[in-house]
Amino acid sequence: MRAGFPIASKGMVIGLLGGSFDPAHEGHAHITREALKRMNLDQVWWLVTPGNPLKPRQPAPLADRVLRAKRMLGGHPRVKVTVLEQALGTRLTADTIDRLRALYPGVRFVWLMGADNLVQFHKWGRWRDILRSVAVGVLARPGSGVAARLSVAAQSFRVHRVQRGEGLGRQKPPAWVFVNLPMNDSSSSEIRARGLWRK
Ligand SMILES: Nc1ncnc2c1ncn2[C@@H]1O[C@H](COP(=O)(O)OP(=O)(O)OP(=O)(O)O)[C@@H](O)[C@H]1O
Numbered sequence: 001m002r003a004g005f006p007i008a009s010k011g012m013v014i015g016l017l018g019g020s021f022d023p024a025h026e027g028h029a030h031i032t033r034e035a036l037k038r039m040n041l042d043q044v045w046w047l048v049t050p051g052n053p054l055k056p057r058q059p060a061p062l063a064d065r066v067l068r069a070k071r072m073l074g075g076h077p078r079v080k081v082t083v084l085e086q087a088l089g090t091r092l093t094a095d096t097i098d099r100l101r102a103l104y105p106g107v108r109f110v111w112l113m114g115a116d117n118l119v120q121f122h123k124w125g126r127w128r129d130i131l132r133s134v135a136v137g138v139l140a141r142p143g144s145g146v147a148a149r150l151s152v153a154a155q156s157f158r159v160h161r162v163q164r165g166e167g168l169g170r171q172k173p174p175a176w177v178f179v180n181l182p183m184n185d186s187s188s189s190e191i192r193a194r195g196l197w198r199k
């Protein structure tokens, strides 16, 4: 495996948490720990994106965001901070997932995201392909629960919603879960607005 690509063995279930991480905060760490536990994941890989295709704003330099993400996690043994999208040259999540599935045959990936991202998921490139190729774990986020449940993606794939996260990674997609959990209200935009992170 190339440098910067984490090692994973066949049969492992790996959560992918894509994000701008501009900056990483306790909310990211919280949903990661919860997903590991509640979805029986072997690892979670943070995919620090070079740029969200739907966000016009240029984020802080990738190296700064990665450094902060690593500090935030405090060296958690089952969480890897990666720049896989930069290494693969992908921007759309659907492309990233296709490439990772081809590179890691036999590994099961679960796409993780906060409920706010489910609300606008139908605006993502080839979003149906994402739901058809990997299981998806949606984690509750303050203020987004109702809109997420009513979202185009949730409604279109409602028959594929499963009630429990434990076996999610071993289910044949499409399969997605909405995990209710004690919520954390941290947000990168709020941290930026308070001037606690470079603009
Ligand atoms: N507090 C939180 N609770 C649940 N999910 C979260 C939380 N913070 C971030 N996430 C999720 O983590 C992923 C990456 O989030 P991102 O890096 O965009 O942080 P953010 O706080 O949402 O940033 P911004 O405020 O700039 O939009 C997304 O799927 C997002 O929904």
Ligand SMILES: O=C(O)c1ccc[n+]([C@@H]2O[C@H](COP(=O)([O-])O)[C@@H](O)[C@H]2O)c1
Pocket: 017, 018, 019, 020, 021, 047, 049, 051, 052, 053, 054, 055, 091, 092, 093, 094, 117, 123, 124, 125
């Ligand atoms: O593929 C897309 O069209 C797409 C559109 C919007 C967001 N994403 C991905 O969603 C993840 C969360 O983005 P963000 O900026 O909300 O942290 C990150 O991995 C983005 O690359 C992907």
